[in-house]
Amino acid sequence: MLRRTSTNIISDIESHYDKILKNCNTLRSLIQLHSVLTTTGLIKQSVHLGAKIIISYSTFKHIEHARFIFNTHDHISSSFLWNTMLRGYVNNGFHAHALGFYKLMHGYGIKSNNFTYPFVLKSCASDGICSYGKVVHCEVVKSGFGTDGYVEAGLVDMYAGCGVIEDARKVFDGMGGRDVVCWTAMISAYEQSGRGGTALELVKEMQDESLRMDWVTCVTVASAVGQLGDVKRGKSVHGYAVRNGFLDEVPVVNSILAMYGKCGEVEYAEMLFEHTKKRECITWNSMLTCYTQNGLASEALSLFEQMKLSDVNPNEVTALVLVSACAYLGSRQHAIKIHDFITVNNIEINLSLWNAIIDMYAKCADLDTALKLFQDIPLDQLHVSSWNTLIAGYGMHGYGKEALNVFNQMKEEGFQPNHITFTSVLSACSHAGLIDEGKKCFSELETFAVVQEPKHYACMVDMLGRAGQLNEAYELIKNMKLQPNDEVWGALLLACKSYGNTNLARVAADNLFNLEPEHTGYYVLMSNIYADSKNWEQVGILRQDMKNKGLRKPAALSFVEFNNELHGFHTGEQLDSFTRDVYQKVKQMVTELKMAGHVPDLSCVFHDVEEEDKDGMLIYHGEKLALAFGLMNIDPKLPIRITKNLRVCTDCHSTFKLVSRVYGRKVIVRDVNRFHHFEDGLCSCNDYW
DNA sequence: GTAGGGTTAG
Incomplete structure (x- = not known):
């Protein structure tokens, strides 16, 4: 007869409760099981069951229950339990807690292992605390886990998350035996820092090493392509995803939709969206964004009506996109409808959404509501961006004095104006013809140590141009320490149109055609200036020039x-x-x-x-x-x-x-x-x- | 008996 050992018995019990735990689909049933295990004392004795319950509570986001089990466990020196608790914190986004817990682990003399570091590094990356990430990196090297592939991938991601991409690359280059996950981490690092081109070069290098993109790589690559607006490559990524069956993964669809949106390929996005049965909130958001980005705000609003009929709940990004669609349309009635929807559905209004709503009302010519919403912002949440939104709101309506009052109030309340504040104030002065005030503001850039930008000069040129001081405007451009951009020359061209100065207009236009050869608006403006002076020959030449370049005046x-x-x-x-x-x-x-x-x-x-x-x-x-x-x-x-x-x-x-x-x-x-x-x-x- | 890369908005 076979004698059963105590180890056998414990493992039998553990697997018995494992099965029960698997069926705990509700918090209630989990709590019931927890209480059974507590009365039998099993939970404190078994590391296996303790860890399982910790993770279960974490998935229900009841992190304090998880911590209680950890704190009262008999095997507090088990690094497996520590790792499990750490995992609970990290997966729930409690990164500061995770890092505190990791330090506590040190205090108890528990050794970190190859499973500990990926969690810790993720928290370092998410909180962008590079200084602490570097400390962890040293610990990784000292403890001899510096060559573990998982830990190295975590290091790459940590440096990328902290924005120190060169250090991410150093770790990546030093790795032996890189798999597709490591490559994707590095590719994504470039994409996230806005270096889509480098990201795509790295994809090629990866393929040269005979590694194939998996679906996660595809998600990242589609984003990179979107950044570059490279339709041709976009279609080839789409094709690759289709051939490999990756469209079953919703994030791939979402990313490709967004990519088509950024490339201006609305019809491709629509086709893909129509063929996608599994639509998540982000899928709808991507399609809504695609419409809004491409000036099809009405289409976005109709699609939203469809979304409401589906079983998907809109989130704060949906709200943000719709608000910007309404702002684009300038329809106050739609604005009120969307605002109501946000309130009724308890969609969380964060700072950027709040600002967007204020901006929407301003663009719908309802400045009273915009001001009221601004005043409703709790003092502890008031941010320079909200002040900027209000100033810009007054500015776009030509209410220069009001914009200046807000600007002064902002300074009195101790807020530090930034480059956007100055753009808004200067533009407000310009729209209202407040030239002396505008010049004074321009000189304040230095007072507040704000770096001058071409945009600020564009406002000044516009302001001087409005007053007919074309030569002064041109002198300002010639004396700029920065390279004048198209906005600066564009402002001068506009002034030339208003005051019929064809010669100076030609100077501005030459610069514009060099800087932005594809921008239809500048050709149209210059052609109108020639038409004003009845110079039909030049009008004809410009028209032909536009035709040759395939440029068409957009329909009014x-x-x-x-x-x-x-x-x-x-x-x-x-x-x-x-x-x-x-x-x-x-x-x-x-x-x-x-x-x-x-x-x-x-x-x-x-x-x-x-x-x-x-x-x-x-x-x-x-x-x-x-x-x-x-x-x-x-x-x-x-x-x-x-x-x-x-x-x-x-x-x-x-x-x-x-x-x-x-x-x-x-x-x-x-x-x-x-x-x-x-x-x-x-x-x-x-x-x- | 644990771990690494990912999507929308800004």
């Missing part, structure tokens, strides 16, 4: 908000019955305005055609159609809100001013640069935009 599109919906109008004749009435109204409006003294500004039509035809082309501008629609349908007590994807033309601008006086209507127009508030015959931009 205007939206007007009515009854919770946005109605879009493009320039030109539209023949459906819906717009026929609008046409009648435009014609009537234009006639009435002519009687009120409006003279059409034909310089807005940049074609070399007969004057009579020009008149006809002008009245069909999308924003005029939108305005007519608004006059017909919107309650006269409410402002008419119009958004437009390009700049407003001079004739529309003067028409809008007159409409605000003749019909006594408030009109708020958001163009690509700023807001125009039309009231009583005047515009908040003071006729410079």
